[in-house]
Amino acid sequence: MASIKDVAKEAGVSVTTVSRVMNNRGYLSKEVRKKVEKAIEVLDYHPNQIARALxxxxxxxxxxxxxxxxxxxxxxxxxxxxxxxxxxxxxxxxxxxxxxxxxxxxxxxxxxxxxxxxxxxxxxxxxxxxxxxxxxxxxxxxxxxxxxxxxxxSDNYRGGELATEHLIQLGCKRLLHISGPLDLDVLSNRRRDAFVITCMKHGLDYDIIEGAHNKLTFDYFWSFITENLSPDKLRTYDGIFCSNDIAAYALFIYAEQQGIRVPEQLRIIGYDYHSFTRMLQNPKLTTIMQPSxxxxxxxxxxxxxxxxxxxxxxxxxxxxxxxxxxxxxx
CATH class of the missing domain: 3.40.50.2300 (Response regulator)
Known part of the structure; x- marks a missing residue:
């Protein structure tokens, strides 16, 4: 089995140079890198990870x-x-x-x-x-x-601010935030803080429904939303900011089942813009992207x-x- 010395000899460089190429350390010319990479390929060199670790x-x-x-x-x-x-x-x-x-x-x-x-x-x-x-x-x-x-x-406060301001700019007057659990001191709860402060700044009525715990499945959020938002209560809101996209999607399905048109009668914003959200075509969620x-x-x-x-x-x-x-x- 080839060693790092064999690679250095094949490439016509020092062992130190080979190590620097493999670990992407320090400045090396493109020509030197190509020589080393070609030597590694020709010799089918695989570094001894155990020796390196020791x-x-x-x-x-x-x-x-x-x-x-x-x-x-x-x-x-x-x-x-x-x-x-x-x-x-x-x-x-x-x-x-x-x-x-x-x-x-x-x-x-x-x-x-x-x-x-x-x-x-x-x-x-x-x-x-x-x-x-x-x-x-x-x-x-x-x-x-x-x-x-x-x-x-992510800038959770700015995310909550962007979402709430967007709903207000679209004419929403009665807002709701579906948050995660607020008992932990996690940065995601700054979304809730921004929602409250922005609503107060604009003199708008608002409500918050806090997540009992931060389960992350669609089934959980479906149960949570249907248990905490009766159809009559849901109709009292014209803008809802959800703490994540799965909750926002569950809310959209629930609203549509109740004959509430989105976005004509109810506007919904989520948070994340992960692969699940990008995959959705009907609807394409309005959301806050935190770049994973x-x-x-x-x-x-x-x-x-x-x-x-x-x-x-x-x-x-x-x-x-x-x-x-x-x-x-x-």
């Missing part, structure tokens, strides 16, 4: 804990995290907490036992103190945990930067811009 005292595995990988947003996010990790020679271990604190704690313990180099936390059912005790690099999605744990999230590709890459790059100590300074929290996507429901 040399650097790393496993080159990172973990990601999500509420449910079956949810379209987290499915998209995992894809982009894996792509970004693979580009930097890391492998990904995926854990589904299913919003169970005990399962989440078990997965954190399992990842530590398997000596992952770091964890991306997208599930937040445990108390903050539990995360602070984990002696591994951690990056959080959508929740501030501690000063030494960077947080990456950029978030996934930012989470991964931030974690690897911490793992490899590329920065001696504390890595700041990162907020990703959101965009209003106009569809058929407003």
């Amino acid at each position: 040399q650097k005292n790393q496993s080159f595995f990172i973990g990601i804990i999500v509420p449910d990988s079956n949810h379209p947003f987290f499915s998209d996010l995992i894809k982009y995290v894996e792509i970004s990790a693979n580009e930097q020679n890391y492998k990904l271990l995926i854990c589904n907490s299913l919003e169970d604190p005990q399962k989440e704690a078990h997965y954190i313990s399992m990842l530590r036992q398997n000596q992952v180099d770091g964890i991306i936390m997208c599930s937040h059912t445990m108390n903050i103190e539990s995360y602070q005790k984990v002696d591994l690099p951690i990056v959080s999605f959508d929740r501030f945990i501690a000063a030494h744990i960077p947080c990456v999230g 590709e950029r978030i996934g890459k930012t989470l991964t790059n931030t974690l690897i930067q911490m793992i490899e100590h590329k920065s001696g300074e504390l890595i700041n929290n990162i907020t990703v811009d959101v965009t209003l996507i106009q569809g058929d429901t407003t």
Whole structure:
């Protein structure tokens, strides 16, 4: 089996240069890169990952804990995290907490036992103190945990503001927000804050229906909406902002079944614009896009930067811009 020395000899460069090409480190000319890549292909060279891990005292595995990988947003996010990790020679271990604190704690313990180099936390059912005790690099999605744990999230406040202002500009006078659970200090609840403040600024009446828990399936949101919004109550609103696209789609189906025309009688906005939303054609949801590709890459790059100590300074929290996507429901 070919070694890195064989690749260097074939390409006519040093072993260090081959290593830099493989790890995408430092400046190298296109000609040198092509020579090394051709040598790797000719020799069918595969780096010894075990030896590399022992040399650097790393496993080159990172973990990601999500509420449910079956949810379209987290499915998209995992894809982009894996792509970004693979580009930097890391492998990904995926854990589904299913919003169970005990399962989440078990997965954190399992990842530590398997000596992952770091964890991306997208599930937040445990108390903050539990995360602070984990002696591994951690990056959080959508929740501030501690000063030494960077947080990456979309601009949830601006997203709620964009959605509410859009409904008001279209003439809506009686607004409703269907939120997630408000008992956790997660950034997604800033959508609710923006909704309330924007309605108050315009002097409009509003209501909020809080999610009992953040289940992520269509069946859950269908049951939740039909149990909390009678047909008569639904007819009192002319604009509804939902905390996610699955809830918005369930609401659209329910409204249509009750003979309420969307958007003529009721305007609906969601939040996410993930693969499920992009697949929908009837209707095309009006929604707030939080870019899962950029978030996934930012989470991964931030974690690897911490793992490899590329920065001696504390890595700041990162907020990703959101965009209003106009569809058929407003």
